[in-house]
Amino acid sequence: MQLKNSNKIALAAAGLLGAVNTAQVSAADWDHEASVLYYGESDGRVQDGSIKYKGKRTNDDDNVLTLNLGIDTLTGSSPSGIAPSGDVQVVATPSGGSTTTYQANKLTLDDTFLDTRVDLGASWDQSILDENTRLNVGASLSKEYDYLHLGVSGGVSRELNNNNTTLSLGLAYSADTIEAVGNTPVPLADISAAKGSSDESKDTLDFVVGVTQVLSKNSILQLNYGLTQADGYLNDPYKRISRVDSSGKIVQNLNESRPGDRLGHNIYGALKHNFSDNVLSTSARLHTDDFGIDSVTLDTKYNINLGNRRSIEPHIRYYHQTAADFYAPQLDATAPIPEFASADYRLAEFDAYTLGATYRFGGRKGREWRVTGELYSQNPKREKLTASQAGLDANPGFDALLLSIGVKF
Amino acid sequence: MIRLITCILMTLSLGACSSASVKPWERGNLAKSSMTFGYDSMIDSTDDHIYFSKEATSGGRSFGAGGCGCN
Numbered sequence: 001m002q003l004k005n006s007n008k009i010a011l012a013a014a015g016l017l018g019a020v021n022t023a024q025v026s027a028a029d030w031d032h033e034a035s036v037l038y039y040g041e042s043d044g045r046v047q048d049g050s051i052k053y054k055g056k057r058t059n060d061d062d063n064v065l066t067l068n069l070g071i072d073t074l075t076g077s078s079p080s081g082i083a084p085s086g087d088v089q090v091v092a093t094p095s096g097g098s099t100t101t102y103q104a105n106k107l108t109l110d111d112t113f114l115d116t117r118v119d120l121g122a123s124w125d126q127s128i129l130d131e132n133t134r135l136n137v138g139a140s141l142s143k144e145y146d147y148l149h150l151g152v153s154g155g156v157s158r159e160l161n162n163n164n165t166t167l168s169l170g171l172a173y174s175a176d177t178i179e180a181v182g183n184t185p186v187p188l189a190d191i192s193a194a195k196g197s198s199d200e201s202k203d204t205l206d207f208v209v210g211v212t213q214v215l216s217k218n219s220i221l222q223l224n225y226g227l228t229q230a231d232g233y234l235n236d237p238y239k240r241i242s243r244v245d246s247s248g249k250i251v252q253n254l255n256e257s258r259p260g261d262r263l264g265h266n267i268y269g270a271l272k273h274n275f276s277d278n279v280l281s282t283s284a285r286l287h288t289d290d291f292g293i294d295s296v297t298l299d300t301k302y303n304i305n306l307g308n309r310r311s312i313e314p315h316i317r318y319y320h321q322t323a324a325d326f327y328a329p330q331l332d333a334t335a336p337i338p339e340f341a342s343a344d345y346r347l348a349e350f351d352a353y354t355l356g357a358t359y360r361f362g363g364r365k366g367r368e369w370r371v372t373g374e375l376y377s378q379n380p381k382r383e384k385l386t387a388s389q390a391g392l393d394a395n396p397g398f399d400a401l402l403l404s405i406g407v408k409f
Numbered sequence: 410m411i412r413l414i415t416c417i418l419m420t421l422s423l424g425a426c427s428s429a430s431v432k433p434w435e436r437g438n439l440a441k442s443s444m445t446f447g448y449d450s451m452i453d454s455t456d457d458h459i460y461f462s463k464e465a466t467s468g469g470r471s472f473g474a475g476g477c478g479c480n
Contacts, residue, residue, distance in 0.1 A: 033451055035451055035455070037455060039459060050455075052451060052454075052455070054450070054451055117477060142477060144477065147477060149477065153472065162431075162432070162433075163433075164431055170471075170472065172472045206468070206472040208468075208471065208472060212446065214431050214439060216431065217431055217435045217436070217437075217438060217439065218438050218439075220439060220444060220446075222446050222470075224469065224470065226468050226469065226472070228468060264466065264468075266466075266468050266469050268468075268469035268470055270446060270470065272443075272444050272446070274438040274439075274441065274444055279441065279443040279444055281443075283469075283470070285469040287466040287468075287469075289466070291465070293465045293466060295464070295465070295466040297466075297469070303443045311443075319460070319464060321464060321465055321466060324465065346463060346464060346465050347465055352463075352464065354456075358449075358452065370449075370452075372452060374456075376459070376463075378463065400459075400463075402455075402459065404452070404455065406451055406452070
């Protein structure tokens, strides 16, 4: 059943307001957390500055209200999808209002990227039926210049086996609206062609079932299965793909085209083990979906207690994904245009690595501070272009730096 | 698909049966905040949002992150 947009907004607002009204607000019972974040990619690509806040109130009945607020400011440039060429290229910008010039032999970056994103969330968690069964409901909203997200979620969990086992079940629905600058490009039309509608929509349904199991006095395990179904406009309205002839000449640039639905499955396992004063946290995730993308993620953190309310936690993560069935760095101009095609670097085959650490220390009045630094590196599989484009790379990958300072109070 | 779900449910059942022996008074180490899944949810959500923006797959420990037209 499709809800009309006005109903979706009302539903989300009711969730937010209802959760707030239910709580008997008392400042003394709140736990707060705030952070500032810088994220910056190499070669002048995306730069992000953000602030986040989370407030959590637990009342005498062990009911928990959680509120979240985040503000991101993004700027920089993002790969356009247009193939690199030995020639200077002058093409229409995604908004269609002007042109941009791509230098010869360079990655084609769209530098018109500038946005501010605000996100809000609220959730309410309480016991139902008995003290071992809990219900959680939540709502979320985020807004950018060209994107609106509204979401609701709900879940139940039950503790069994002398609280050694927790079973959980969750469902989330989000309704997003995409209002591309200059209207929505028509898939696989020339980038200079007339645009389509002023907005498009995307609906996403998430289902998660899981179990958390105490294995011993020092070990705890979590296993989850998740299913995600997305329907609607799944394109990136600012990504293009080039048709290139055998001489390496770009014959035409098209708007990308992706299928209108996507079904994905996740299996996730996480283990925590206490070694004396230190804690190992490790997880693995397997993913598959009908875009043809399979991925594996391995993540490990090791929290080392330094004493005197100080700890350091190194973090390492490995990620690998295969390419989407319809991913191509460029199209052969002599071949028929396929039904679906995208040169979006995020749909390519690549490995990614994260290496970082979080240092935590106790402050005055029981505050807990942390400083996090991480390096992220994305290394795509090198795709072959035409002989005339030898030495050019449509997707060279990038490195990113993440710095964050946070405090719990 | 049915096989996958059956396999997962069997794994979950085995997990549920694996240990009922940890008593409340033996939970000192399990009660540490760092032994709680989602202890530092702000770091987790920040990382998940970045990965959601830069990679084609998301989710796992919770619902798939989302709610942006990230570049």
